[in-house]
Amino acid sequence: MNVRVLTDVLAIDREFTYTVPEGWADDPRFGVGAMVRVVLHGRRVGGWITEVGVEAPEEVELTPLAKLSSLGPGRELMDLSEWAAWRWAGRRAHFLRTASPPRVVAGLPRPQRSRMVPSGDYADLFEGEGRTLRQGPSDDPLPIALAAASRGQALILVPDHGRADDLARRLGREGAWAVRYPDGWAAAAAGATVVGTLSAAWAPAPDLTAVLVIDEHDESYRSESAPTWSGRDVAVERARRAGVPCVLLSSVPSLEALRSRRVMRPSRGAERDSWPQVEVVDRRSEDPGRAGLYSPELVRALRDGGRVACVLNRRGRALLLACHLCGELAVCTECGASMRQTEDKQLRCRAGDHVRPMVCAECGSTKMRNLRAGVKRVREEIEALIRTPVAEATGSGYVGSPTARVVVGTEAVLHLGRPFDVVAFLEFDQELLAPRFRAREQALALIARAARITGSRESGGKIVLQTRLPDDSVVTAALRADPALLARAERDRRQELGLPPYGAIAVVSGPVAEEYMERFGTPLGIQVAPDPSGQFFLRAPDYDTLCDALASVERPSGRLRIDVDPIRAI
Known part of the structure; x- marks a missing residue:
């Protein structure tokens, strides 16, 4: 043989x-x-x-x-x-x-008989092909997961490990035979309900009866390394091939989840009650050059004694400095790039290695003002403001007491697994104005994640948005607890521009990208645009056209990255 x-x-x-x-x-x-x-x-x-x-x-x-x-x-x-x-x-x-299993699997365990799992009010969700369900950020997904598990072997995706562990335990207590992926690979292959993060989209499921993706909008469902596949999309395709219902659950559904799927939503009152109170601090009347990050509303929240998380997606001490006396920006005398403050009170060029003393090149003053402070500097300033130790959380780690009342950080602070009474976005405009076509969708997703850790308005949860764009559709959607307001605006914009999900894009990069693109040529229906960094942007009317063209090209030897539907594309 x-x-x-x-x-x-x-x-x-x-x-x-x-x-x-x-x-x-x-x-x-x-x-x-x-x-x-x-x-x-x-x-x-x-x-x-x-x-x-x-x-x-x-x-x-x-x-x-x-x-x-x-x-x-x-x-x-x-x-x-x-x-x-x-x-x-x-x-x-x-x-x-x-x-594949993380360890050698010689045989499968004996299937366990699940005790009766109540399906509750959500059983009809899994009738037919499935649908998208908009649920408030503080609502518990357990009843929906139980409805999926009650049908037999379910595949349930959760965006982070902590919540996946918790959901698997709770399903087990309710009588479901549920395992975590990948450790439960053998049990999954024997018919157990699977609960897991991104990789669980590839769990064995020989008796699959239902698929549930919790927080389908979450970027954690995208692989950061190439190929940049989507766990949500793999799960949807598996359900389609198996002929079983797939439910996409989200408090802020993506346009992909809203398009061509039946959408169910709670009553306006129930949805509004699930969101925290949102306070918008309008900073349009303040001088951009002199206004700091600490509005009276923010200072009041910091001093009220509750647990506060301050979000600023800028790491370091200061990202833009100006002379306190004459207002001259601190720029490199060699190349003109902005300069940052080092730990030893020097100025270092952001583009190169040039270092000089912290002295204004225009007037000689040694006093500098932070126009764009980073997380480290903000932590120091808030500590001085409230006379209380403040912790710092970034993607690089956590600094400070694990039980600190106030934590300052990048969006990593929203992933600590800790509850907060208030989440304050110190400069929300940087999220709204980010040079990415999904920026507004991602900004509302940040608010939704913050809403989960603060809880509902009834429980005292509160979000503070400091912005000079209070009329932006993201801010309005958060203020009214109605994500449809943003979805409609984004749908119209992306349809007009031919952006996903109403078009297809890819980015090709790497040392052999140019050679690959020479082989790629200019297929019918695909626009190719190189940029100065050596990347190539590809646009097509749909993914069939784009993916067929990419698959037809033989790759040259060498490092090549092809990012199809990049979530951070400009």
């Missing part, structure tokens, strides 16, 4: 034929998707069986499989990996790694 094997070597995206040693075909691990070891070019590498019972190529002496390692993804996920490789211009092995 012969088999085809896809090797776990990303640079070699092709299959090879091997013979099966005698007796292996009777092993329960053997079959399509099984993980094996093979000899390739003189060395042993891993791989997956893609086809069983193939004919041997003529005049070729076949090598036998070296080892039958473990149960693997199975035929459904093998087929799905081909679709994903086309959809995100990647290699099948990337996806099969995620779909």
